[in-house]
Amino acid sequence: xxxxxxxxxxxxxxxxxIAGQVxxxxxxxxxxxxxxxxxxxxASVRGAIGGLMEELIESHxxxxxxxxxxxxxxxxxxxxxxxAIIRRYGK
Amino acid sequence: xxxxxxxxxxxxxxxxxIAGQVxxxxxxxxxxxxxxxxxxxxASVRGAIGGLMEELIESHxxxxxxxxxxxxxxxxxxxxxxxAIIRRYGK
Amino acid sequence: xxxxxxxxxxxxxxxxxIAGQVxxxxxxxxxxxxxxxxxxxxASVRGAIGGLMEELIESHxxxxxxxxxxxxxxxxxxxxxxxAIIRRYGK
Amino acid sequence: xxxxxxxxxxxxxxxxxIAGQVxxxxxxxxxxxxxxxxxxxxASVRGAIGGLMEELIESHxxxxxxxxxxxxxxxxxxxxxxxAIIRRYGK
Numbered sequence: 001x002x003x004x005x006x007x008x009x010x011x012x013x014x015x016x017x018i019a020g021q022v023x024x025x026x027x028x029x030x031x032x033x034x035x036x037x038x039x040x041x042x043a044s045v046r047g048a049i050g051g052l053m054e055e056l057i058e059s060h061x062x063x064x065x066x067x068x069x070x071x072x073x074x075x076x077x078x079x080x081x082x083x084a085i086i087r088r089y090g091k
Numbered sequence: 092x093x094x095x096x097x098x099x100x101x102x103x104x105x106x107x108x109i110a111g112q113v114x115x116x117x118x119x120x121x122x123x124x125x126x127x128x129x130x131x132x133x134a135s136v137r138g139a140i141g142g143l144m145e146e147l148i149e150s151h152x153x154x155x156x157x158x159x160x161x162x163x164x165x166x167x168x169x170x171x172x173x174x175a176i177i178r179r180y181g182k
Numbered sequence: 183x184x185x186x187x188x189x190x191x192x193x194x195x196x197x198x199x200i201a202g203q204v205x206x207x208x209x210x211x212x213x214x215x216x217x218x219x220x221x222x223x224x225a226s227v228r229g230a231i232g233g234l235m236e237e238l239i240e241s242h243x244x245x246x247x248x249x250x251x252x253x254x255x256x257x258x259x260x261x262x263x264x265x266a267i268i269r270r271y272g273k
Numbered sequence: 274x275x276x277x278x279x280x281x282x283x284x285x286x287x288x289x290x291i292a293g294q295v296x297x298x299x300x301x302x303x304x305x306x307x308x309x310x311x312x313x314x315x316a317s318v319r320g321a322i323g324g325l326m327e328e329l330i331e332s333h334x335x336x337x338x339x340x341x342x343x344x345x346x347x348x349x350x351x352x353x354x355x356x357a358i359i360r361r362y363g364k
Contacts (some may be wrong), residue, residue, distance in 0.1 A: 079157035248352035
């Protein structure tokens with residue numbers, strides 16, 4: 001299921017900012033920029049991706065797990081999806 | 092609310108293993124062990140703590156969020172607790 | 183200072199793959215794709231960014247810290263740059 | 274090689290604090306404390322272990338990589354040790 005429109009616009013703005021930063025990393029590598037400068041940029045993209053992931057987890061938990069009126073089966077399925085993501089990447 | 096007894100015994104075994112590793116780190120620092128050896132041990136405790144955290148998150152999600160028969164309020168509260176932990180430490 | 187050309191081409195290929203994945207996240211949000219599917223993709227971008235970061239750290243350490251013939255001052259500066267990145271993002 | 278005594282004392286104090294927190298986790302599991310409380314504690318131990326790891330990496334980099342007067346071979350070995358740790362756990 002999709003996201004509320006306002007939330008989606010905020011998420012899209014986040015993703016576009018990340019896309020811009022990734023393009024800047026590519027440019028820096030082309031221009032043989034200073035190693036540490038590129039590292040800083042990569043590290044900050046990593047933070048931004050982490051922030052996006054938290055937003056999406058939050059939205060997933062609220063919409064598909066905590067929201068009143070869901071079926072037990074829908075909740076159980078959403079819980080397993082969340083746990084799979086936490087197990088694989090949540091470190 | 093507590094955990095199932097079998098799960099709790101497994102969790103306790105995990106925590107005791109971590110306590111043993113932390114004691115070994117202390118010993119290595121006392122004995123002025125090789126820096127890289129201690130780093131390896133610290134890194135492996137970090138992995139073990141991450142594993143324990145995943146177990147506890149899994150148990151929290153199953154017992155307090157996905158389990159049928161909970162009230163909407165209890166689920167909402169458990170969801171907020173989970174999200175607070177993910178926001179602060181889940182990176 | 184820049185990177186060896188072969189390494190740089192590999193790094194650029196990595197970055198372009200990440201850019202493609204970020205574009206796919208944007209598309210999925212537009213199309214209101216399933217929440218868990220997007221989360222999986224974001225999580226895998228996060229892994230890819232982590233991999234890129236490791237490559238860059240490796241290159242930084244080899245070129246600017248471990249390479250014979252550097253001055254003490256250059257090594258000390260490169261060490262501080264590395265530690266700043268590890269302190270801020272290395273978690 | 275070992276650490277400076279002052280640094281070592283600070284590191285030992287950190288490790289003992291972590292040992293105390295791990296003991297508290299064990300107690301909480303025994304007493305069937307609230308799930309979210311234990312999770313908070315585990316998450317804060319994880320942060321503390323991360324802090325210890327950063328300290329040790331810092332000390333490793335300064336003593337075994339950046340310090341003037343080391344041989345090229347010693348530096349290269351210390352660099353490989355550091356990179357192995359970052360690759361395996363540095364995420």
